[in-house]
Amino acid sequence: MHRIEVDAEYDVLSLNKRLAKENREFLSKHGVIAINVMGAIGSGKTLLIEKTIEALKDEVKIGAILGDVIAKDDYERVARHGVKAEPLNTGKECHLDAHLVHHVIEKFGDVDVLFIENVGNLICPVDFDLGENYRVVMVSVTEGDDVVKKHPEIFRLADVIIINKIALAEAVEANVDKMVNDAKSLNPKAKIIKMDLKKNIGFEEWLEWLRCALRSRGE
């Protein structure tokens, strides 16, 4: 027996990168905009998708992939609105990856916008590119006004940052401006929206951003 050293130069993330690229190519070929909706548990991700479907269903064709560890509750909520939807159960995993999305993406070649709701979590999904065009990160004031500062990486890589439930800020003693400033200082290029979905605050601003993203499709 003797010992040898073998040089590898292997990218451990290469499989996810390859499948994300294939997903992106599929979406681009069919003119679909995919939005990875990320955020904490209970921050309002599913409700954002539901309300967006209701607001835009006469304007654009929407599809949705709903990621969850187990259970299909989010899928059932979204499918009720009459759009094409697919549940994705990750089993033991705390995030979606490009491989899981790859299994179902071909069903969505005929939509304009594909929402991919990630597992509720501000850490694990960050480094797994799904092949999306945009990342939307949603948090709510009830998670504490230091939640942005405590999770810099997910906010740094976001295209849109939504701070939801602002109507509850006073009750939970959260400083919304601090959250906005933390987000701005981490990611000056992101669109930041102060929102309260249940009170319809900031929702028009979100729809405006989405319409703008749709108009710039393929540019």
Add this chain to the structure above:
Amino acid sequence: MHELSYAQALLDEVLRLAEENDAKKIIRIHLKIGELLLINPEQLKFCFSAISKGTIAEDAELVIEFIKPKIICTECGREFDEVIGICDCGGIVSIEGGKDFLLKKIEMEVE
């Protein structure tokens, strides 16, 4: 625990290279990991040791070298150690690298 996904991808490649070289045992695995990749090295080691049980990579040591990202103001050129979006001068800060996960080298025993 997303470290399990990483550990599995790593183990697959390690065992593939081991077979290619007719290895009997894997001693040490050298990795380079970007500091901005959200990975907990202790959890990675734990996951790797759990899934490598019963393979020739069981008991292999993971040696991790961390790689710093380049965080630099696009206006004044000031460099930072921590992630920041805007420099004191008002310039946008660019962040490059720090997201890699590379298997660099494997030490193995062969006949």
